Amino acid sequence: MLAATFQLAGEAALAKPIMTRHGKPAKRSAPLPESEAVLRMRDLLHGKRGITEKKMFGGTCFFANGNMIGGPTGRRELIVRVGPDQFDEALGRPHARPMDFTKRPMRGFVQVEPAGFASDEQLAHWIGLGLSYARSLPPK
Numbered sequence: 001m002l003a004a005t006f007q008l009a010g011e012a013a014l015a016k017p018i019m020t021r022h023g024k025p026a027k028r029s030a031p032l033p034e035s036e037a038v039l040r041m042r043d044l045l046h047g048k049r050g051i052t053e054k055k056m057f058g059g060t061c062f063f064a065n066g067n068m069i070g071g072p073t074g075r076r077e078l079i080v081r082v083g084p085d086q087f088d089e090a091l092g093r094p095h096a097r098p099m100d101f102t103k104r105p106m107r108g109f110v111q112v113e114p115a116g117f118a119s120d121e122q123l124a125h126w127i128g129l130g131l132s133y134a135r136s137l138p139p140k
Contacts, residue, residue, distance in 0.1 A: 035059065037072035040120065044127050045069075050139070057101070062130075066140025069130035070109075078112040080126045083133035090129060108133075 038060045045051045050065040058074020070080035079099055082090045087108050090096055095116025098105035117123040 035072050035076065037076070037078065037114075037117065037123070040123055041071060041127060044120075044124055045131075048131070062127075064131055064134035065137075067134035067137045069127065069134045073111075076114055078114075078117050078123075078126060080110050080112060080130040081108060081133055082110055082129045083136070084108045086129055086133065 041060075041062055042053075045062055048064070051069075052063045052066075053071075054061050054063065056071070057079055059072045061071035061079070062069045068081045070078060072078050080090070084107055087098075087110070090110045091098065093112075093116065095113040096110045098107070099109035099111045100106070112126060117126055
């Protein structure tokens with residue numbers, strides 16, 4: 001069993017490793033820094049009522065009144081919940097495609113490549129679509 005030794009207040013302490021459900025030491029990795037896209041989204045949504053965040057899709061998703069707006073993924077793409085009425089129009093924008101994490105596209109959700117939200121205006125457009133749809137739904 002692996003263990004790490006830490007120096008705490010002049011004394012050596014033996015730390016127990018985090019174990020997986022199979023009884024093996026879990027691999028530890030440093031937390032990823034928040035992406036620039038998360039910080040930009042946070043700025044755009046700052047001051048709007050009912051906005052929350054949750055770690056999802058390897059990144060951070062934003063919600064309005066409990067309904068998903070979207071957010072950057074761990075693959076540096078943007079997920080946006082545009083809803084079924086705006087779906088086809090959203091797919092017509094450059095760098096957008098149906099969200100297909102499970103190899104089965106989800107209608108109403110789009111994935112946007114980084115080039116599609118590189119400018120603040122592009123990101124604001126996508127966030128506006130997601131926020132508008134999220135606010136059209138009953139609060140959760």
